[in-house]
Amino acid sequence: MISHFLKLEWKQFFRSASFGKSVALKIVMGFFALWMLLGFLSISVGGYFILKEEFPDKDPFIVVNNFLIFLLISDLIMRYILQKIPVMDIKPMLILSIKKKKLVNYILTKSIFSFFNFGALILYIPFSIVLISKGYNLVGVLGWLFFMLMLTLCINFINFLINKNNIALGVLVVFLAVVWLSYQYQFLDITVYFGKAFYAVYNYPILSIIALLSVTIFYYLNFKQLSNALYLDGAIKLKEEEVNSADLSFIDKFGDVAPFIKNDIRLIWRNKRTKMVFFMSFFFLLFGLVFFTVKTYRDSEIWQLYGCIFLTGGFAMNYGQFVPAWDSEHYRMLMTQNFSYRKFLESKWFLMVVMTVVLFILSTPYIYFGLDKYLLIVAGFFFNIGFTPLVMLYMGAFNKKRIDLGASGFGNTQGTSAAQFIVMLPVLVFPIIIYAIVNYFVGFNAAIIAIAAVGIISILLRNSIMNFIEKKYQQKKYSTLHGFKQSE
Known part of the structure; x- marks a missing residue:
């Protein structure tokens, strides 16, 4: 069934009326995505050495763990702004003899292969290889890497839960500002506490299981939410709102x-x-x-x-x-x-x-x-x-x-x-x-x-x-x- 869905999307992509018109735009966006991935790769490979030069008296790995909270919150905000649930033309499928759970599982599984998650692979894997080459504990680094990749998937599914919720976006922006101000002015520096938590995964790799359990929980929550929304007369129908006219x-x-x-x-x-x-x-x-x-x-x-x-x-x-x-x-x-x-x-x-x-x-x-x-x-x-x-x-x-x-x-x-x-x-x-x-x-x-x-x-x-x-x-x-x- 999954392969059948993929074939349908492939045909939809090439048979789209806008394919020929927007092919140049797709090429430009492709080059832009490639440029971003190359940027991630350069940061990942050179990050350790840059931090070693900038902070010679500190362990670069500890510095990275302290700053990870900025990266994760920013990642969630950018996903909220740019990432959409990869819903194919689901409406025609709902009248066919296809189990709803298969449709939902396909949508959620497809989201795992988004550009954002692929960017995390480019960012974390080469950095982990550099850490191992510098003598860091192999098991600890692999545990930390697994934890960060699972945390990326958690952010992926959290984004779908809070998407279109302006209050959630406001909370994220305020929290990011609070963390930055606490670091900038050294007033109850929150980054240190988050850094210790991330570094603990390196010292105790078994803690990476927590991220795996979290992924499972958020996947299930998304599954339930989408299952309840996928009805012909439910969330996918056009929303009608009463317009209030302002005095202009x-x-x-x-x-x-x-x-x-x-x-x-x-x-x-x-x-x-x-x-x-x-x-x-x-x-x-x-x-x-x-x-x-x-x-x-x-x-x-x-x-x-x-x-x-x-x-x-x-x-x-x-x-x-x-x-x-x-x-x-x-x-x-x-x-x-x-x-x-x-x-x-x-x-x-x-x-x-x-x-x-x-x-x-x-x-x-x-x-x-x-x-x-x-x-x-x-x-x-x-x-x-x-x-x-x-x-x-x-x-x-x-x-x-x-x-x-x-x-x-x-x-x-x-x-x-x-x-x-x-x-x-x-x-x-x-x-x-x-x-x-x-x-x-x-x-x-x-x-x-x-x-x-x-x-x-x-x-x-x-x-x-x-x-x-x-x-x-x-x-x-x-x-x-x-x-x-x-x-x-």
Whole structure:
């Protein structure tokens, strides 16, 4: 039966209507996955020697065990964001003479072979080989390795239990922040206690059985949960929700563009994928903590500028790269209405600009890291408020892949094409090139002014540029309509 399921999925993959269209995207994602695995391998093989050099008076294995809690919590958060239960087209199967437990067992077994779990193999196995070559106890290392691999599977099944539970995600993020703060400021350092627990598995390999028992328990809990949900009229049916309309009358003061702004706000708040883009914009505010504190980046102004572009431009980039595909489900209806195309585009521009201003205000506390760091944020802000929205709108004219607004926003590549990768290049690369050249020949302050000037000039030329963009959308109107009719 398992082999039959695999054959069906194989046929589904190659017979999909979107296979030919998205083959380039699959190749790009494949290269990205390979690049990540090579990164895991380099960390795994070289981690021991790097830690030995950085902490010459400490055992690298003990240091790794102390930091494992960060890796495990981050892994669970990333799975929550990106990993989905590998459910095939299960609905047609439920009317066939196939035992439900076989379907559930197949789904859960398939999840074991996910990219995340394979990444754990690349991360832990070479590191264990290095430990054995350095004279660590063979049985202890193998027990520790088995424990970590089983713990990875536990995280795999825990993710399916808590998936789509925003409270669980909030608890994980808060817990990760508490652990990091306790380590950073040495106030009741929690990492030491977790490190001792992981190291105890090395000293007493029999403790690895605990992880195996935990995997069994979480597998059973997932089995029960999925078994109770797999009904034709159960969890797999479309969920209907009553929509509560908010009072957006204050937007009326913006004139003719107000109705479009209202529609965009409702679209963002009422749909999963757009709502996720909105909340992820605030997540990008944390980039400053990475680029201003991590040793690898804090001494490089190029990397810091790269982080500052994301800091205030998170919403403009993530929302703007899918314009006008956000409206793909009702785009044909829109094109039959007697309205100004310019107003439709200006509503998108307005949202990107307003959110950029909001993110800039929220980034004010980063002035704590120094005026030079904050000036990079200011330069990124002016660039993102002027240049970025216009580039995103222009590239949107070439976007012809529809988006299912009700689908999950995490790990969802539906509606993604090569245009989404190309549009990021001018926004991320252009300011870096400007900074590198001007800073080399003139200096830091001149480079900051040059980047900000690009944004200011873009604002001053907005009307002319928007006229050009509007004509491009009108030229591409019918090809866009045809593209949005196609299903993924």
